[in-house]
Amino acid sequence: MEDLVRELAVDKHARYIVSVEKRKDDFESVVMEHLRMSGAYWGLTTLDILGKLDMVDPDEVISWVMSCQHESGGFAGNIGHDPHILYTLSAVQVLALFNKLDVLDIDKVSNYVAGLQNEDGSFSGDMWGEIDTRFSYIALNCLSLLHRLDKINVEKAVKYIVSCKNVDGGFGCTPGAESHAGQIFCCIAALAITGSLHHVDKDLLGWWLCERQVKSGGLNGRPEKLPDVCYSWWVLSSLIMIDRVHWIDKKKLIKFILDCQDKENGGISDRPDDAVDVFHTYFGVAGLSLLEFPGLKPIDPAYALPVDVVNRIFFGR
Amino acid sequence: MISTHIIQGPVSVMKELGSLQQRRSNKSLQYLANRIMKLIVVSRKVQFKMMSPIMMNSNNNLTYNVLLSFLTQTKEYLHKLGSKITATKNQQEVEEADYFRILLEFKILRSNFKISCGERVKWKECCVNVACKIFIYDLNMPGGKWDFAFSLINLGFYLDRSLIDEVGFIHPSQFVALDQHGEDELLQSEGGIVSSCRLRANFPETGKVGFWCRDHKLGISTEVLFPLYNTAKHSFMDAVRQNKILRNVKMVLTKDQDLSRYMDELHFSALILSYSPKSEQAWSQRRWVIRMIAERCPNLQEVVEKESDLVGKIAEKYKMNYRAWNHRGWLVSYMSISQVLNELNKSRHWASLHVADNSCFHYRRRLLVKIFSSKEGPSPVLNCSAILNQVWKEELDWNEMLIRHYMGREVSQILFGYHPAPQLPVTGSLVSSPVPLFVLDKAYRNRGNGVSSQLEDNTTQNIDLAAFVDNEFQLLENYPSVPDNDFEDSKAQAELSASHFSWLGKQCAKSLPMEIQEKLRTRDIKTLLNKVCPEKSFLWNDLSFGESIQK
Numbered sequence: 029m030e031d032l033v034r035e036l037a038v039d040k041h042a043r044y045i046v047s048v049e050k051r052k053d054d055f056e057s058v059v060m061e062h063l064r065m066s067g068a069y070w071g072l073t074t075l076d077i078l079g080k081l082d083m084v085d086p087d088e089v090i091s092w093v094m095s096c097q098h099e100s101g102g103f104a105g106n107i108g109h110d111p112h113i114l115y116t117l118s119a120v121q122v123l124a125l126f127n128k129l130d131v132l133d134i135d136k137v138s139n140y141v142a143g144l145q146n147e148d149g150s151f152s153g154d155m156w157g158e159i160d161t162r163f164s165y166i167a168l169n170c171l172s173l174l175h176r177l178d179k180i181n182v183e184k185a186v187k188y189i190v191s192c193k194n195v196d197g198g199f200g201c202t203p204g205a206e207s208h209a210g211q212i213f214c215c216i217a218a219l220a221i222t223g224s225l226h227h228v229d230k231d232l233l234g235w236w237l238c239e240r241q242v243k244s245g246g247l248n249g250r251p252e253k254l255p256d257v258c259y260s261w262w263v264l265s266s267l268i269m270i271d272r273v274h275w276i277d278k279k280k281l282i283k284f285i286l287d288c289q290d291k292e293n294g295g296i297s298d299r300p301d302d303a304v305d306v307f308h309t310y311f312g313v314a315g316l317s318l319l320e321f322p323g324l325k326p327i328d329p330a331y332a333l334p335v336d337v338v339n340r341i342f343f344g345r
Numbered sequence: 346m347i348s349t350h351i352i353q354g355p356v357s358v359m360k361e362l363g364s365l366q367q368r369r370s371n372k373s374l375q376y377l378a379n380r381i382m383k384l385i386v387v388s389r390k391v392q393f394k395m396m397s398p399i400m401m402n403s404n405n406n407l408t409y410n411v412l413l414s415f416l417t418q419t420k421e422y423l424h425k426l427g428s429k430i431t432a433t434k435n436q437q438e439v440e441e442a443d444y445f446r447i448l449l450e451f452k453i454l455r456s457n458f459k460i461s462c463g464e465r466v467k468w469k470e471c472c473v474n475v476a477c478k479i480f481i482y483d484l485n486m487p488g489g490k491w492d493f494a495f496s497l498i499n500l501g502f503y504l505d506r507s508l509i510d511e512v513g514f515i516h517p518s519q520f521v522a523l524d525q526h527g528e529d530e531l532l533q534s535e536g537g538i539v540s541s542c543r544l545r546a547n548f549p550e551t552g553k554v555g556f557w558c559r560d561h562k563l564g565i566s567t568e569v570l571f572p573l574y575n576t577a578k579h580s581f582m583d584a585v586r587q588n589k590i591l592r593n594v595k596m597v598l599t600k601d602q603d604l605s606r607y608m609d610e611l612h613f614s615a616l617i618l619s620y621s622p623k624s625e626q627a628w629s630q631r632r633w634v635i636r637m638i639a640e641r642c643p644n645l646q647e648v649v650e651k652e653s654d655l656v657g658k659i660a661e662k663y664k665m666n667y668r669a670w671n672h673r674g675w676l677v678s679y680m681s682i683s684q685v686l687n688e689l690n691k692s693r694h695w696a697s698l699h700v701a702d703n704s705c706f707h708y709r710r711r712l713l714v715k716i717f718s719s720k721e722g723p724s725p726v727l728n729c730s731a732i733l734n735q736v737w738k739e740e741l742d743w744n745e746m747l748i749r750h751y752m753g754r755e756v757s758q759i760l761f762g763y764h765p766a767p768q769l770p771v772t773g774s775l776v777s778s779p780v781p782l783f784v785l786d787k788a789y790r791n792r793g794n795g796v797s798s799q800l801e802d803n804t805t806q807n808i809d810l811a812a813f814v815d816n817e818f819q820l821l822e823n824y825p826s827v828p829d830n831d832f833e834d835s836k837a838q839a840e841l842s843a844s845h846f847s848w849l850g851k852q853c854a855k856s857l858p859m860e861i862q863e864k865l866r867t868r869d870i871k872t873l874l875n876k877v878c879p880e881k882s883f884l885w886n887d888l889s890f891g892e893s894i895q896k
Contacts, residue, residue, distance in 0.1 A: 055571045108582060110593070156595055158629040204714065205671050206707040252701040253665060274883060 032282065033322050037291045041309060042080040044294030045071040048306050049084060064106045065096060065115040069122050070310035076125055076334050077317050077325045086126045093119050094131065101133070101140030102154070112154045113144055117166045120173055124337050129174070138176035141167050149184030150202075160201045161192050165214035168221050169331060173341055177222075186224045189215050197232030209240060209249040213262035217330040220269045234272030237263050245280025246299065256298045257288050257308045260315030265329040268318060278319050285312045511619040515564045520557055595633060604641060610634050615655060622659045628668045632675060639679065649679050653688060657695070660705070670704035674711045685715050686736070693743065713740065 049071055051057045060067060068089065075081045096104045096119065102111030103119035116137065123129050144152045144167065151163035164185055171177045191203045192215060198207025199215035212233070219225050240247045240263045246255025247263045260281060267273040287300045288308070295304030296312035314332070317324040326335045557564040598606060611634055617627045635652070639645055656673040660666060677685065689712050696705050716736060875882050 058571065058574065153629075156629075156633055158632065201671060202675070204711055205674060206667065206704055208667055250665065250667070251703045277883075 032286070035286045036316065036321065036323070037289055037294060038078050038080075038323070040291065040294035041289075041296070041313065042075055042078050042083060042294070044290075044304070045074055045306060045309065046083050062105045062109055063115070065093070065103060065118045065122075066105065067306050068093070069118040070306045072122055072125050073327075073333065074306075074310045074313045076337075077313050077327060079323075079325060081125065086128070090123065090126060090128055090131060093122055101136040101138075103137075110154065111140070113141060113151065113163050113166050113170075114153065116141060117170045120170050121333055124173060124333060124341060127337075127340060129341070132174075134174050134176065138171055138174050138179050141170050142176070142179035145180050145185065149181060149186070149188035151185070161189055161199060161211055161218070162201065162214045164189055165218040168218045172221050173331065182222055186219065186222050186227070189218055190224075190227045193227070197229050197236050207236065207250070209237070209247070209259050209262045209266070212237070213266050216266045216269050217332075220330040225270065228270060230270040230272060234267060234270055234275055237267050238272065238275035241276045241281065244284055245277065245282075246284040247276075247281065254299065255284065257285055257296060257315070258298065258311040260285055261311040261318070261332075264315055264318050265332075268329045282316065282319055282321065285315055288312060510616070511562045512616050513562065513564050513620055514567050514570055515557070517566050517568055520564070520566070594630075598634070598637065604638065607634050607638050618655075618659060622663045622666055623668055625668050628672045631672065635679075645679050646681065646684065649676050649684065652676050657692075660695075660702070664699065665702050665704045667704060670708050674708050677711050677715050680715070682716065685712050688712055689716075689736070697743075709740075713737075 048057075049068070052061075057064075072081065072084065072089070075083060092107075093103070095107050096109070096115070098104055098111035100111055102113065103116045104111045105115045120129070120132070120137065123132065144154070144163070146152060146159065149164075150159045150161075151167045152159055153163050167180065168177070168182075168185060171180060189199070192199045192201070192205070192211075194200060194204075194207045196207055199212045200206050200208060201211050205211070216225070216228065216233075219227060239251070240249065240259060242248060242255050244255060246257070247259040248255045249259050249262070264273065264276075264281070267276065284300075285296070288296050288298070288302075289312070290297065290304045293304070295306075296309040297304045298308050313324065314327050317327040318329060320326075327333065328335050328338045331338050557566075594610065598610060611631060614627050614631050614634070617624060621627065631652070635645070635648060638648060653673055653676055656669045656676075659669045663669070677688075680688065689709065692705065692709060692712075696702070696709060699705055713736075717733065
């Protein structure tokens, strides 16, 4: 695989991400401004994996992140927007990257997240109550990073996630919903964080997941769909967590991800020759990291943060 | 009675202008024209204010006619003026805000009217028409033009929920293709009811199309989009900061008990979905609205049906839309059993035309689950277990037909490998491992609630299965020398058969009927699979399912 190192345009991708971070007023940025916090997480984690996190000014980023915090303790996607559990996790993850979790009022943030748990163990995204297993994963990830899992009923949370298991071994967004690779990742990672992977039929799910690999080597999210680089993360990470990653052809997948790069301008797109964006750049690089591509920092499949960041949080400096 | 002279006011002024043309130079003509324009605006405004109190107290029809004439006349004046005023770089004050306010006042008045539907349509089209005309003019509207544009869109949405049912963002070069009839035709006479209006609003300087409207579809140029959004956002944020409005539509609706507002919200959300069908926020907003409606109005049948149809329409345009189908599945919990049966029948035809749509089949499974796990007592439909069996049998037969028809497609695996109802009260507990349809069928019949005796022989199903399995084996064994098919097809078929077998062998060997287990035991599946798909040998070797059968 060493000969492939040259194939990844590390510098170009890093520069692409930095340029996106600087842009605030053009059409593309404006269209995404409501989820800028997640955009920050995608961009900065990618930079860290590429070993280029020093290309941004941490103080500037952190002060912007904190200005997005709402009085309820939750974080919004951007300044002046409404808080949501999605952006609360992204904010915590960004702070974790810079090892600045101490600027947070940990209890305030964790109370916001814990307050979103419902009677049946599920989690809502915000005060308006929409339930989704994505939010369960977010809550468990976030509270685990903040060492505050004791603020919620973990057992019920796990029970709810298990109730979303389908016959094909996969998971949907709510009980009875169709299996989807993204939702599967969220459920598996949540179960991994809480040490509950014994609820999963690993062969069955592994089978469904490995079927996602198509002829080009890329992975799709559901039967009969087109491959997409973001599934390189969701499917791959799930397979790793249930120890079935040897059921897909790794070389072909690496080649697919590399083909999705824009080697001239930097960035990675959902499939070869499409327009690039930060979202797919992150998932492509993270996927390559999981596949042990040389020169990249290893990433934790459950927490979706570099392994050294996770170790720092759980095992001290 | 309202005297007609109020309406005919500026006619004499227009005559003046006509004679001026012949005598003065262009520049002073323009200057004069502008002055007159302002005069007209002001005078119309005054006239309208004079009219209002009188109109409030008079006969509806008469008032309507008066107002309509007023509008039409204003339109004509503008039209005549417009052809005399050319684009200039000079600052020109146009009180478009006044016109807009006039239109709004019309609207407010209108809402007090009980006029017929047809007239209402004419009325609104007239209003929008005038508003567009104002925008069309080659007039420099410093700063205000984007606010105006935004207001125009608002007006369009707000005037009548049926005026616009679809929004699209269009590249400037594509407007030409949209205008099949060349010149846009503006509203004709007030005589007969006009069922569609065609409008266009162009940029003052370049003449390029900014907004386009026809047959209740609104097209917004992508060039307009960015400044329009910025204006809207800043207006919104400012208003929130000044505490003029509540920051969230849900907050507004929670205070408002009026059901029609919720329906309006659903309509607006449908507009959003018309250009962004995967928007999770839009779908979850709809669910919130429906939950609110459910609290106020227990009979949701019509709402649910409309929702289901909306998803159906969107599903037609955008296949396997997870969020849309998930929404439809969520609706199932609000459906009555008869509605569920109806949905099952309605979607069958569509499903057979879209066998690759996994989401659709999953939805059908949710419907089946609802039917079979429902303990509805009073429902006469479900008390009859014969009907239950009928539904079940129909589904099985139809699935089998599809499998045969679409051999070689992934869907056959979907149908073959997964049974539809994990929560079926078969064994009294959740069935968490997958069981092929036919096996479940057998278990279902043996439920012991007096059902089985009415059904056909168990053996019929098993014979069919045996034939099926044999067919699959043949495909595998004869690969790649199957005649007639082109290479790709037979490979795909063989690959699928391979996965069927690994599925069977690995997952449910023990629960299969004895004859089938026997068959699987006597064949060397692993070698066959390696022959068909050598590139996946890492998978076949690891699965080592052969052993589980041979136990």
